[in-house]
Structure formats: structure tokens, C-alpha cells
Amino acid sequence: MNIACVLGPQFEDSEFKKPFEAFKKAGHEVTVIGVTAGEKLQGAHGKESFTTQKSIDEARPEDFDALFIPGGNSPDKLRANDKMVKFVRRMFDMKKPILAICHGPQLLLAADRYKGYRITAWQTVQEDLQKAGADVTDEEVVVDQNIITSRKPDDIPAFIDAGLAILQQPIMKHSATVPEPGLNQ
Amino acid sequence: MNIACVLGPQFEDSEFKKPFEAFKKAGHEVTVIGVTAGEKLQGAHGKESFTTQKSIDEARPEDFDALFIPGGNSPDKLRANDKMVKFVRRMFDMKKPILAICHGPQLLLAADRYKGYRITAWQTVQEDLQKAGADVTDEEVVVDQNIITSRKPDDIPAFIDAGLAILQQPIMKHSATVPEPGLNQ
Numbered sequence: 001m002n003i004a005c006v007l008g009p010q011f012e013d014s015e016f017k018k019p020f021e022a023f024k025k026a027g028h029e030v031t032v033i034g035v036t037a038g039e040k041l042q043g044a045h046g047k048e049s050f051t052t053q054k055s056i057d058e059a060r061p062e063d064f065d066a067l068f069i070p071g072g073n074s075p076d077k078l079r080a081n082d083k084m085v086k087f088v089r090r091m092f093d094m095k096k097p098i099l100a101i102c103h104g105p106q107l108l109l110a111a112d113r114y115k116g117y118r119i120t121a122w123q124t125v126q127e128d129l130q131k132a133g134a135d136v137t138d139e140e141v142v143v144d145q146n147i148i149t150s151r152k153p154d155d156i157p158a159f160i161d162a163g164l165a166i167l168q169q170p171i172m173k174h175s176a177t178v179p180e181p182g183l184n185q
Numbered sequence: 186m187n188i189a190c191v192l193g194p195q196f197e198d199s200e201f202k203k204p205f206e207a208f209k210k211a212g213h214e215v216t217v218i219g220v221t222a223g224e225k226l227q228g229a230h231g232k233e234s235f236t237t238q239k240s241i242d243e244a245r246p247e248d249f250d251a252l253f254i255p256g257g258n259s260p261d262k263l264r265a266n267d268k269m270v271k272f273v274r275r276m277f278d279m280k281k282p283i284l285a286i287c288h289g290p291q292l293l294l295a296a297d298r299y300k301g302y303r304i305t306a307w308q309t310v311q312e313d314l315q316k317a318g319a320d321v322t323d324e325e326v327v328v329d330q331n332i333i334t335s336r337k338p339d340d341i342p343a344f345i346d347a348g349l350a351i352l353q354q355p356i357m358k359h360s361a362t363v364p365e366p367g368l369n370q
Contacts, residue, residue: 010195076309079309080308106309109312109313110309124261124264124265127294128313128316131294131313131317131318132316132317
């Protein structure tokens with residue numbers, strides 16, 4: 001699987017690093033996409049840093065099989081960028097697996113793609129989602145169709161397990177072929 | 186006026202410092218309240234730091250005439266604390282002036298006190314507020330009754346002007362102690 005990971009400043013160090021390494025170890029490709037390419041991003045706790053490999057301008061949803069959204073302050077920074085929001089919305093609409101932890105679901109909120117799905121998030125984001133009409137639950141990991149969400153660093157092992165399970169489902173590989181709405185208009 | 190300023194980690198440096206200094210220069214007292222007292226907080230840009238003067242456990246809404254909520258990552262950190270949210274809700278319900286900039290209105294969202302007021306906020310928070318049913322507008326400063334909101338560092342001068350104007354209204358000084366007219370009728 002080719003996984004797109006969208007990353008911004010002050011990402012939660014372990015919420016990026018641990019799933020990133022686990023997904024790679026399981027044989028998946030992970031491409032880290034930022035607002036710009038070649039930008040060195042620091043984790044919120046100063047423990048991890050990573051240089052973005054691709055800019056959102058270059059990133060095409062059809063090139064990826066799944067989307068991984070780490071938490072921290074990163075998702076709120078990313079959702080200020082329209083192209084980033086559109087990328088998330090398109091991945092969602094193509095029914096590709098989306099793995100979002102902590103503040104990650106802020107990007108689902110910004111993309112207006114959360115209704116009709118059971119989801120969880122960081123405690124303060126749970127409230128935003130609830131007020132926005134989402135079906136929120138407070139569990140370490142919630143899997144609803146192609147959407148996998150978790151709350152915080154403690155949930156990382158369950159998040160990784162659920163993520164690896166959905167990434168192994170071959171059916172998801174084919175969802176990329178759904179034509180883009182209005183492409184031929 | 187005794188102004189309560191609620192502050193958490195990674196506050197937006199200028200959104201705290203500039204209004205803080207302007208309010209003090211105009212003769213107001215500003216008490217910086219954190220989750221704990223004596224905690225040295227760093228600004229998100231590393232330009233400012235401030236040590237909290239009072240903990241939220243010690244802070245009594247009746248001791249303050251107004252509330253100032255700087256932006257940055259601080260409000261999202263603070264709204265994870267129930268006492269902080271209750272303090273904001275109580276200040277709101279006592280109709281004291283509330284001055285919130287950038288991510289500051291996240292605390293109004295958490296306190297469930299925003300409906301029926303025209304407000305603004307940082308662009309990503311505007312969306313959360315809209316989805317939660319708030320009456321959001323995109324202006325440098327919005328004054329609606331006792332609620333004053335702004336969007337970002339560029340708005341600071343307008344935010345300070347509107348803040349100082351409402352802090353000079355003597356009626357606000359009495360709102361905490363004087364019983365409402367007609368209470369004994």
C-alpha cells in the first residue's frame with residue numbers, strides 16, 4: 001500500500017513516528033506530504049523531526065491507497081490550507097482508508113466528511129465534532145468502514161493494529177479507480 | 186478593572202504580550218491564571234514567556250471584572266481542563282467583558298457560550314464555530330454586547346482599542362456586584 005501521511009509543524013512526536021515505522025515495517029510505503037516539500041518539521045515535544053517529501057501541490061489522491069493523519073498541532077495548521085483540505089476530502093470520497101489520531105480528525109471536520117461515521121478524537125476535538133453533529137465515541141480506537149480514529153498517544157498500539165488490519169484488505173486497493181466527479185465535464 | 190488572563194503553553198506571543206501591556210498601561214490590573222500557579226509558559230514563537238500568577242483552583246470569577254483569552258495553542262490546552270471551562274462559563278454568565286483573540290474562542294465553544302452572539306476567531310476555529318451553530322463573521326474585531334473577538338496578530342491594534350473601550354464602561358464594573366434591576370419586584 002502507498003500511504004500518504006499529511007504532516008505540519010508541531011506534530012505529536014510519537015503519533016507520527018510509531019505508526020510511520022510500523023506501517024513501513026509491515027511493507028507499506030509512506031510518503032510524508034507537507035504544505036511545501038523539503039520542509040523540516042519539528043515534533044511538539046522536540047523528540048522527532050522529519051523533512052516533508054512531497055508538497056500538497058504535487059500530491060495526487062489517485063497515487064495513494066490510504067491516508068494517515070498524525071495529531072498534535074499539525075492538523076490545525078494543515079486545515080488552514082485549502083489544498084490540504086481538498087486532498088483529505090478526495091481521499092475520503094474515494095473511500096480509501098483514513099487513519100486519524102488525536103487532533104487528526106480536525107481535518108475530517110474541515111473537509112466536511114464525518115457525518116454518518118462513528119469516530120473518536122482528542123478530548124477537546126471530540127467536543128468540536130459533537131457540536132458539528134458527528135457520532136462521537138470515547139474509545140481507544142474506532143473502526144467504521146474505511147475510517148479509523150484514535151484519541152491520544154496511549155492509543156497508538158491499538159491504532160497501529162487497526163490500521164495494519166485495514167491496510168491488508170485487498171478490496172481497498174481497488175477503490176482508487178473510482179472516477180473523480182465532474183472530471184469529464 | 187481587574188482582568189483575568191487565562192494562559193497555557195504555546196500561547197501566541199504577541200496576542201498575549203501586546204494587549205497585556207496595553208491594558209496595564211491604561212491602568213488596569215491583569216492577573217495571569219494558568220492550570221497551575223508559578224508555571225513558566227513559553228510563547229509558540231519563543232519570543233515571550235510568562236510565569237502564571239494564580240492557578241485556576243484559586244481563581245474566583247467574582248474577583249475579576251473582565252476576561253482576556255490570548256490565542257495560539259494555549260486555548261486548546263486550557264479547554265482540556267474542566268475548571269478552566271467552568272471559569273469562562275461563569276464569567277460569561279456574569280456578563281463580564283470577554284476579550285478573545287485567534288484560538289481564544291475555542292474556550293467559548295467548550296463553555297457552550299457562543300450562541301446568539303456575533304463572533305470571529307482564527308480561520309480554522311471560525312469553521313468549528315460555524316458547524317457548532319455560532320453566528321460567525323470574518324472581521325478584524327467584532328463587538329457584540331460584552332463579547333469582543335478578533336482573528337489574528339494583525340488584528341491586535343483593533344482588538345486592543347475595542348477592549349480598552351469596553352473596559353472603560355463603568356456599568357461593567359458594577360455588573361458583578363449590583364443585583365439586576367427588578368430583582369426584588
